[in-house]
Amino acid sequence: GENVEQHPSTLSVQEGDSAVIKCTYSDSASNYFPWYKQELGKRPQLIIDIRSNVGEKKDQRIAVTLNKTAKHFSLHITETQPEDSAVYFCAAFKSGTYKYIFGTGTRLKVLA
Amino acid sequence: KAGVTQTPRYLIKTRGQQVTLSCSPISGHRSVSWYQQTPGQGLQFLFEYFSETQRNKGNFPGRFSGRQFSNSRSEMNVSTLELGDSALYLCASSSGGLGTEAFFGQGTRLTVV
Numbered sequence: 284g285e286n287v288e289q290h291p292s293t294l295s296v297q298e299g300d301s302a303v304i305k306c307t308y309s310d311s312a313s314n315y316f317p318w319y320k321q322e323l324g325k326r327p328q329l330i331i332d333i334r335s336n337v338g339e340k341k342d343q344r345i346a347v348t349l350n351k352t353a354k355h356f357s358l359h360i361t362e363t364q365p366e367d368s369a370v371y372f373c374a375a376f377k378s379g380t381y382k383y384i385f386g387t388g389t390r391l392k393v394l395a
Numbered sequence: 396k397a398g399v400t401q402t403p404r405y406l407i408k409t410r411g412q413q414v415t416l417s418c419s420p421i422s423g424h425r426s427v428s429w430y431q432q433t434p435g436q437g438l439q440f441l442f443e444y445f446s447e448t449q450r451n452k453g454n455f456p457g458r459f460s461g462r463q464f465s466n467s468r469s470e471m472n473v474s475t476l477e478l479g480d481s482a483l484y485l486c487a488s489s490s491g492g493l494g495t496e497a498f499f500g501q502g503t504r505l506t507v508v
Contacts, residue, residue, distance in 0.1 A: 319499075326399075381445070387435065
């Protein structure tokens, strides 16, 4: 069935270093890929998204890349800060299904 | 603009009971989705409603049901609760268009004892 695999499940980086989280989706017809950040005890919030007709998108320290051939997309966070510590979820969406398929999450810890 | 509001925030129920959770979407949003969040499983899709119609349903037993009212508010009901139903239940609202951002509520933490 349709699924999204996300790696790693936990990631620790030193403040100022970069962090990369990778996701692979199974349904090649997926056409929208958001990333959500969930801080402890809070709601998931969208941090960046990408559509299938775009290969890369950047917003300040955050970027997402998409490789449709490999059915693979990644989140890149540069110059990490302690406030980046949270759980990050990737998701895939296919038009007409009205649902997001989420990865299992990555717990990012930024060490000061 | 007010965000997505879920009530109640916390619930403790006994096995076999039933529970109803409520979600008020952002004003103007007609799509409401429900997700179950458990440790290690991430967010699992329950169902999605748009203009009072269920457009999709996830792989959950029939004990899980939902509905949407004409004002776009949605409710989710779980009958005959099991211990495994303990989870954070999140609802998300969006305008319903192609690939539009889903805004999540704070969730309802359900504990079944």
